[in-house]
Amino acid sequence: ETGVTQSPTHLIKTRGQQVTLRCSSQSGHNTVSWYQQALGQGPQFIFQYYREEENGRGNFPPRFSGLQFPNYSSELNVNALELDDSALYLCASSRLATSGSYNEQFFGPGTRLTVL
Amino acid sequence: DAKTTQPTSMDCAEGRAANLPCNHSTISGNEYVYWYRQIHSQGPQYIIHGLKNNETNEMASLIITEDRKSSTLILPHATLRDTAVYYCIVRVGGYGGSQGNLIFGKGTKLSVKP
Numbered sequence: 589e590t591g592v593t594q595s596p597t598h599l600i601k602t603r604g605q606q607v608t609l610r611c612s613s614q615s616g617h618n619t620v621s622w623y624q625q626a627l628g629q630g631p632q633f634i635f636q637y638y639r640e641e642e643n644g645r646g647n648f649p650p651r652f653s654g655l656q657f658p659n660y661s662s663e664l665n666v667n668a669l670e671l672d673d674s675a676l677y678l679c680a681s682s683r684l685a686t687s688g689s690y691n692e693q694f695f696g697p698g699t700r701l702t703v704l
Numbered sequence: 705d706a707k708t709t710q711p712t713s714m715d716c717a718e719g720r721a722a723n724l725p726c727n728h729s730t731i732s733g734n735e736y737v738y739w740y741r742q743i744h745s746q747g748p749q750y751i752i753h754g755l756k757n758n759e760t761n762e763m764a765s766l767i768i769t770e771d772r773k774s775s776t777l778i779l780p781h782a783t784l785r786d787t788a789v790y791y792c793i794v795r796v797g798g799y800g801g802s803q804g805n806l807i808f809g810k811g812t813k814l815s816v817k818p
Contacts, residue, residue: 630808
């Protein structure tokens with residue numbers, strides 16, 4: 589069973605730039621959620637994708653956007669980077685059954701983004 | 705906001721049981737209690753979850769009080785590798801949209817000492 593993978597591991601950008609982070613979900617999972625974790629805080633939910641559509645969103649501005657592909661992998665895009673966007677970005681995959689029930693979420697190792 | 709309250713930090717001696725408490729006094733009838741842990745600079749790792757009965761797996765045991773207002777995660781024989789931040793989360797038992805996602809608090813930093 590292949591676990592959740594994320595790329596890149598680390599990234600440094602400057603304020604105003606755009607960034608794309610990538611996530612491959614665990615085998616058999618069809619749902620991907622993205623979280624932002626600032627230093628010393630717990631992860632904060634950004635949004636979730638299911639069947640290539642956004643399926644729930646946390647309190648993040650529209651410059652945070654995403655995609656999910658037919659193979660269930662996903663991208664997180666952040667435009668007009670701000671200093672406060674510096675954080676660990678985590679993706680988690682899970683399986684949403686047709687009944688509507690979820691299994692638990694499995695997290696990737698994260699991408700550490702630094703905005704200068 | 706997180707619906708749980710946990711101590712900021714705890715210490716445990718290696719080989720002893722680690723008992724991590726969590727208060728969730730406003731839990732709803734359809735909400736489960738989930739535990740995750742996060743070892744430094746890694747992604748959170750699922751440990752266990754339960755609704756109202758006590759649960760046990762190869763990693764830990766989860767004891768939920770009868771009124772479901774609090775729970776305890778038990779690591780029966782803590783090792784140095786169990787040093788991590790432990791998050792207690794309540795979550796609706798799985799439906800679409802943001803209901804299915806995890807709301808993390810700051811968790812409990814468990815330090816296992818030799």
